Amino acid sequence: xxxxxxxxxxxxxxxxxxxxxxxxxxxxxxxxxxxxxxxxxxxxxxxxxxxxxxxxxxxxxxxxxxxxxxxxxxxxxxxxxxxxxxxxxxxxxxxxxxxxxxxxxxxxxxxxxxxxxxxxxxxxxxxxxxxxxxxxxxxxxxxxxxxxxxxxxxxxxxxxxxxxxxxxxxxxxxxxxxxxxxxxxxxxxxxxxxxxxxxxxxxxxxxxxxxxxxxxxxxxxxxxxxxxxxxxxxxxxxxxxxxxxxxxxxxxxxxxxxxxxxxxxxxxxxxxxxxxxxxxxxxxxxxxxxxxxxxxxxxxxxxxxxxxxxxxxxxxxxxxxxxxxxxxxxxxxxxxxxxxxxxxxxxxxxxxxxxxxxxxxxxxxxxxxxxxxxxxxxxxxxxxxxxxxxxxxxxxxxxxxxxxxxxxxxxxxxxxxxxxxxxxxxxxxxxxxxxxxxxxxxxxxxxxxxxxxxxxxxxxxxxxxxxxxxxxxxxxxxxxxxxxxxxxxxxxxxxxxxxxxxxxxxxxxxxxxxxxxxxxxxxxxxxxxxxxxxxxxxxxxxxxxxxxxxxxxxxxxxxxxxxxxxxxxxxxxxxxxxxxxxxxxxxxxx
Amino acid sequence: xxxxxxxxxxxxxxxxxxxxxxxxxxxxxxxxxxxxxxxxxxxxxxxxxxxxxxxxxxxxxxxxxxxxxxxxxxxxxxxxxxxxxxxxxxxxxxxxxxxxxxxxxxxxxxxxxxxxxxxxxxxxxxxxxxxxxxxxxxxxxxxxxxxxxxxxxxxxxxxxxxxxxxxxxxxxxxxxxxxxxxxxxxxxxxxxxxxxxxxxxxxxxxxxxxxxxxxxxxxxxxxxxxxxxxxxxxxxxxxxxxxxxxxxxxxxxxxxxxxxxxxxxxxxxxxxxxxxxxxxxxxxxxxxxxxxxxxxxxxxxxxxxxxxxxxxxxxxxxxxxxxxx
Numbered sequence: 001x002x003x004x005x006x007x008x009x010x011x012x013x014x015x016x017x018x019x020x021x022x023x024x025x026x027x028x029x030x031x032x033x034x035x036x037x038x039x040x041x042x043x044x045x046x047x048x049x050x051x052x053x054x055x056x057x058x059x060x061x062x063x064x065x066x067x068x069x070x071x072x073x074x075x076x077x078x079x080x081x082x083x084x085x086x087x088x089x090x091x092x093x094x095x096x097x098x099x100x101x102x103x104x105x106x107x108x109x110x111x112x113x114x115x116x117x118x119x120x121x122x123x124x125x126x127x128x129x130x131x132x133x134x135x136x137x138x139x140x141x142x143x144x145x146x147x148x149x150x151x152x153x154x155x156x157x158x159x160x161x162x163x164x165x166x167x168x169x170x171x172x173x174x175x176x177x178x179x180x181x182x183x184x185x186x187x188x189x190x191x192x193x194x195x196x197x198x199x200x201x202x203x204x205x206x207x208x209x210x211x212x213x214x215x216x217x218x219x220x221x222x223x224x225x226x227x228x229x230x231x232x233x234x235x236x237x238x239x240x241x242x243x244x245x246x247x248x249x250x251x252x253x254x255x256x257x258x259x260x261x262x263x264x265x266x267x268x269x270x271x272x273x274x275x276x277x278x279x280x281x282x283x284x285x286x287x288x289x290x291x292x293x294x295x296x297x298x299x300x301x302x303x304x305x306x307x308x309x310x311x312x313x314x315x316x317x318x319x320x321x322x323x324x325x326x327x328x329x330x331x332x333x334x335x336x337x338x339x340x341x342x343x344x345x346x347x348x349x350x351x352x353x354x355x356x357x358x359x360x361x362x363x364x365x366x367x368x369x370x371x372x373x374x375x376x377x378x379x380x381x382x383x384x385x386x387x388x389x390x391x392x393x394x395x396x397x398x399x400x401x402x403x404x405x406x407x408x409x410x411x412x413x414x415x416x417x418x419x420x421x422x423x424x425x426x427x428x429x430x431x432x433x434x435x436x437x438x439x440x441x442x443x444x445x446x447x448x449x450x451x452x453x454x455x456x457x458x459x460x461x462x463x464x465x466x467x468x469x470x471x472x473x474x475x476x477x478x479x480x481x482x483x484x485x486x487x488x489x490x491x492x493x494x495x496x497x498x499x500x501x502x503x504x505x506x507x508x509x510x511x512x513x514x515x516x517x518x519x520x521x522x523x524x525x526x527x528x529x530x531x532x533x534x535x536x537x538x539x540x541x542x543x544x545x546x547x548x549x550x551x552x553x554x555x556x557x558x559x560x561x562x563x564x565x566x567x568x569x570x571x572x573x574x575x576x577x578x579x580x581x582x583x584x585x586x587x588x589x590x
Numbered sequence: 591x592x593x594x595x596x597x598x599x600x601x602x603x604x605x606x607x608x609x610x611x612x613x614x615x616x617x618x619x620x621x622x623x624x625x626x627x628x629x630x631x632x633x634x635x636x637x638x639x640x641x642x643x644x645x646x647x648x649x650x651x652x653x654x655x656x657x658x659x660x661x662x663x664x665x666x667x668x669x670x671x672x673x674x675x676x677x678x679x680x681x682x683x684x685x686x687x688x689x690x691x692x693x694x695x696x697x698x699x700x701x702x703x704x705x706x707x708x709x710x711x712x713x714x715x716x717x718x719x720x721x722x723x724x725x726x727x728x729x730x731x732x733x734x735x736x737x738x739x740x741x742x743x744x745x746x747x748x749x750x751x752x753x754x755x756x757x758x759x760x761x762x763x764x765x766x767x768x769x770x771x772x773x774x775x776x777x778x779x780x781x782x783x784x785x786x787x788x789x790x791x792x793x794x795x796x797x798x799x800x801x802x803x804x805x806x807x808x809x810x811x812x813x814x815x816x817x818x819x820x821x822x823x824x825x826x827x828x829x830x831x832x833x834x835x836x837x838x839x840x841x842x843x844x845x846x847x848x849x850x851x852x853x854x855x856x857x858x859x860x861x862x863x864x865x866x867x868x869x870x871x872x873x874x875x876x877x878x879x880x881x882x883x884x885x886x887x888x889x890x891x892x893x894x895x896x897x898x899x900x901x902x903x904x905x906x907x908x909x910x911x912x913x914x915x
Binding site: 056134208256490 | 635
């Protein structure tokens with residue numbers, strides 16, 4: 001036994017000496033003498049459904065896989081959001097922007113086998129571009145060529161450590177999209193795939209797979225799954241990142257996820273120090289902060305300007321395609337939607353619902369996203385002004401004709417509409433209430449329809465609503481939100497007549513688009529194939545202005561972000577913008 | 591005895607059509623729930639409409655409801671296959687089985703606790719009717735019956751947390767989760783276990799206590815007790831006979847108790863973070879994981895029927911009057 005252990009040790013040493021380490025940034029590993037070892041404890045709401053990212057749509061699975069267990073070719077810098085090397089140590093782009101070569105580092109799987117070009121090709125072929133895989137990304141990696149025909153990006157192995165991607169046309173968000181592509185081991189998975197039934201990949205690495213079978217390239221590997229109680233990961237001795245001082249990462253020996261379904265219990269366990277890190281809501285923040293200031297809490301709290309994709313910024317939409325012809329005519333007028341924005345009391349919403357801890361607007365791109373944010377939208381947002389709202393409605397002929405205190409449509413019938421909103425999260429319905437309360441003051445009658453979120457989602461998806469309150473999370477690159485904000489797309493739900501569902505894939509209907517919608521449509525097409533980031537920014541700047549000018553939807557507010565970390569966690573750092581950063585491979589216990 | 595055998599056989603045979611009817615009701619109810627498993631992905635921009643269609647096809651959700659029902663039924667009858675979970679992509683039977691250990695453990699412990707506390711208290715109250723303690727126990731029992739379990743759980747946890755008690759939520763401290771069994775681990779379990787046992791058990795204790803008290807009061811006033819006394823038996827022997835007779839109806843209650851403990855504690859289990867089937871079932875309900883929901887409901891129905899049958903059998907064995915009738 002000793003002999004075996006010794007030879008394993010020698011093998012590991014040799015491999016690690018040959019390995020091509022990625023040296024982690026000073027921002028993330030600022031402590032010169034971190035303590036190594038110990039256990040980091042986090043929480044998960046449920047047992048992950050799978051350990052294969054592409055076989056599942058489960059957010060618990062995403063949390064455990066993306067980062068802790070698996071690594072992509074390229075990744076976002078956790079603080080600056082710049083794209084940086086990961087498994088690929090570098091890449092080069094051809095002059096026409098249509099070929100990209102990735103050079104893989106000498107890194108190893110957790111079973112000691114080298115990570116090669118074959119693994120990249122395998123991941124692309126069987127998972128990313130496999131339309132039968134539940135979590136595939138066929139859509140993201142299929143782009144139109146110069147003739148406008150959709151074609152997939154193809155991958156070729158040049159040699160063991162070099163792969164080339166061939167793009168049908170230049171694709172501005174290519175590297176951004178790659179940050180979500182985690183590379184899986186061919187040698188472990190290929191034998192289990194039924195090549196005649198590509199949906200069989202969904203059955204790989206399910207929740208009952210023995211931990212030893214799961215071979216990874218992230219900082220930790222799976223050690224134990226205790227159903228509905230705990231997931232234990234342990235240090236992956238082959239992980240390819242080092243700190244500035246030569247220590248191999250991660251610092252912790254173990255990463256444990258306690259499975260806690262109820263958010264209150266999660267918070268209680270965080271407050272008692274059993275869990276090391278937590279996202280905190282605006283509603284809980286003041287109470288927790290008080291405890292911290294009183295000095296008897298095991299944690300420190302951070303508040304930051306809005307960052308990341310959640311909590312999603314809330315918006316109000318009016319259905320351009322509503323069946324009622326009188327409302328349809330009105331909802332399609334930009335002046336009407338302007339009046340609605342004037343009647344939206346953002347300040348009251350921020351004070352009453354978010355304890356003052358939110359910013360107005362916040363839709364499309366967050367102010368902290370320096371790469372794409374257009375600060376001009378702040379001036380374009382119309383301030384709360386009921387008089388102005390009333391006078392616009394007057395000018396549209398929506399006045400109180402029968403003196404019953406309610407405005408009427410030009411034909412004399414009462415003007416009223418229903419606001420559809422889901423019951424969770426609570427702030428959505430609170431916003432609906434305040435919006436409707438202010439509208440009442442200028443004689444506009446509204447009805448609130450509060451339903452379960454799955455029903456509401458279906459109603460929006462079928463275009464079955466009058467006015468709706470909804471939210472979509474932010475992403476660092478607007479290209480990733482094309483499915484929402486470009487007219488004629490699957491989630492452009494307030495104007496579905498811009499999409500022809502009878503073609504596969506659905507196609508845009510230009511005849512139905514307003515001029516400004518056509519403009520937005522073009523911007524997305526142009527920015528997609530633009531490789532020059534400055535030009536992309538100019539295009540997306542215009543897109544943001546068009547949205548705030550013409551108001552296809554009215555953005556309400558976005559909560560700030562609150563995080564808490566155990567006092568004893570090291571390398572939890574706060575950037576200049578106040579954004580705290582914490583990674584599972586650079587934190588340690590003081 | 592042959593009477594009893596034919597009774598059991600008859601009851602077992604009746605279970606087949608009953609389960610069939612229950613399965614239809616369960617299926618109709620899960621179908622009536624608006625939306626389906628894929629609704630939760632509709633507003634996710636990462637998932638394209640083509641992906642949703644492909645999944646609908648893969649899961650068979652594009653087929654008509656009656657077709658899916660009969661396919662499910664056929665697989666149960668021919669292969670004893672209860673179907674796959676849409677989200678876990680594993681046989682539902684395995685998923686339920688994985689979570690059965692603690693579910694059964696906690697259920698049995700709770701029932702045991704209920705009987706150990708409720709029966710003696712009920713007997714005491716009946717023999718000391720209208721005494722101060724009788725009133726006090728009754729009051730506590732009524733509070734126990736009327737308090738929702740999850741609320742009691744929250745209140746208990748609040749007080750425990752405020753007093754600095756650390757063993758809250760779940761059954762073990764994180765360090766002992768997954769560790770091999772040891773005395774320290776057992777002690778840790780006990781420290782965690784008392785809150786769930788109280789929370790889940792308390793309404794049952796109240797109910798059982800009331801039934802025991804009422805039954806015994808009925809029996810004490812029955813003519814045969816007067817006869818026993820008239821024949822000069824001493825009081826403790828009289829009481830023994832009274833208690834024996836009063837226990838009979840409780841046996842049928844015991845049969846009903848099992849499914850209750852399984853399904854009646856979902857919210858409390860979520861709040862207490864117990865690794866039982868309840869929270870898992872709740873998730874499956876929210877996600878429209880239809881076969882998982884159906885199979886769980888069928889399991890509950892089955893347990894209820896078996897519980898009833900066992901109660902009836904033991905009642906027949908205990909009480910000659912029922913056996914002969």
